Amino acid sequence: MEFDSPRDILRHRPFQFFFVTRSFSRFATQISTVAIGWQIYDLTGSALYLGLAGLTQFLPTAILVFVAGHVADRYDRRRVLQVCQSAEGLVAIGLALGNVFDILTVPGIFAALIVLGTATAFESPATAAILPAVAPPGRLQQATALSTAGNQMATIVGPALGGFAYAASPSVPYAIMTVLWLFASVMTRAIHLERPPAPKEMPTFSALFGGVRFVRDNPIILGVISLDLFAVLFGGATALLPIYARDILQTGPWGLGLLRAGPAVGALAMTVVLAHLSINRRAGLRMFQAVIAFGVATIVFAFSETIWLSLLALAAMGAADTVSVVIRFSLVQLSTPDEMRGRVGAVNYLFVNASNQLGEFESGVVAEFLGAVPSAVxxxxxxxxxxLAWMRLFPTLRAVERLDEPMPSSSLASSAPPADVAMRARPPA
Incomplete structure (x- = not known):
């Protein structure tokens, strides 16, 4: 079967089920960010608590990252996803009942965040490792863009629905999350892996940290992952959205839902472009340009006092981030053997999760002492x-030209990639 268009890829049955289950899980996650974020700020009125919410979700990842990666490589990745999504659904039931009976407290919410963070720590590397096995051959970049588009559709509708649902009753968004996570768990079972995983490695101490060694020995992958960590660590303005919605833009939960959806609108538009037009030239440089554009849009958002300009800036942030995500994911997955994808995905997720959730913690702490606007700026x-610093520290990453085919891992360890592989690099300008 030929896969000449995004529609053909969506008709590919293994990818189809993967697309649905990942989108529904993402949908539930996005509803939770609005509902939990607004409820914490409503109960405490503290930016510091918003930052602590991000830290609370990050800690399970930091503690369990190596175990989670090895679990994704040793056990059935679909079963790992099912267990995680079922656990998330049970947490959502607890949060809904806590609101119905008016017994939910701030410590109870943070306990729920710990469980959600633990489930996500195992779910993310397993999800990343499954995608190359369900994508049509030679179409990983387009499949990644389509998967991202599904996530962004959920991110657009999820926060808006979460905000309106919370305005009706705090228990409603948690009930919706329950249905979505449990449905995703059922759909995960239907995923068929056309390319079965390699034989499983025995759970030795050395194997547990294999992902760390692989990333450390490959400068391009190390540069890609660390760029995301430090760039987004300083750009975690999304933690401040409840403050902007209530205190700066003078809106309610519905306004927070719209702001949460803003980045996804821009991201969805960009994924449509990337699904049709692959990045075939200067991929490394395009990634750096996208990160710089993300920073500029964050500054515009910081100074905005009108909701339309804030939404426009957030949409620009989402579009820029999508370019970076597609290039980063393609580089990591195409350059990693299947038997290592779970562990490398876990290391990647640790960096991504750190950048998002520690970035929220950093933004919350700075906002507590300096204010929301200076923190975002x-x-x-x-x-x-x-x-700009990473462009100088990782010239080989900046020089990556194409994302067509896997780069041999041996070439990645070299300071200058060979010219005879499909992912060619041009000399740094």
Whole structure:
């Protein structure tokens, strides 16, 4: 079967089921960010608590990252996803009942965040490792863009629905999350892997940290992952959205839902472009340019006092981030053997999760002492400076030209990639 268009890829049955289950899980996650974020701020009125919510979700990842990666490589990845999604659904039931009976407290919400963070720590590397096995041969970049589009559709509708549902009753968004996560768990079972995984490696101490060694020994992958960590670490303005919605833009939960959806609108538009037009030239440079654009848009958002300009800036942030995500994911997955994808995916997720959730913690702490606007401005400036620094620290990454085929891992360890592989690099300007 030929896969000449995004529609053909969506008709590919293994990818189809993967697309649905990942989108529904993402949908539930996005509803939770609005519902939990607004409820914490409503109960505490503290930016610091918003930052602590991000830290609480990050800690399970930091503690379990190596175990989670090895679980994704040793056990059936579909079964791992099912267990995680079922656990998330049970947490959502608990949050809904806590609101119905008016017994939910701030410590109870943070306990729920710990469980959600633990489930996500195992779910993410397993999800990343499954995608190359369900994507049509030679179409990983387009499949990644389509998968991202599904996530962004959920991110657009999820926060808006979460905001309106919370305005009706705090228990409603948690009930919706329950249905979505349990449905995703059922759909995961229907995923058929056309390319079965390689024989499983025995769970030795050395194998547990294999992903760390692989990333450390491959400069391009190390540069890609660390760029995301430090750039987004300083650009975590999304943690401040409840403050912007209530105190700066003078809206309610519905306004927070729209702001949460803003980045996804831009991201969805960009994924449509990338699904039709692959990045075939100067891929490394395009990634750095996208990160710089993300920083500029963050600064615009920081100074905005009108909701339409804030939404426009957030949409630009989402579009820029999508370019970076597609290039980063393609580089990591195409350059990693299947038997290592779970562990490398876990390391990647640790960096991504750190950048998002520790970035929220950093933004919350700075906002507590300096205010929301200075915190967001400093984050945008920091993102731009990190991108410029990484362009000099990782010239080989900047020189990556194409994302057509896997690059042999041996070539990645070299300071200059060979000219005879499909992912060719041009000399740094």
């Amino acid at each position: 400093l984050g945008g400036v920091g993102t731009i400076l990190i991108a």
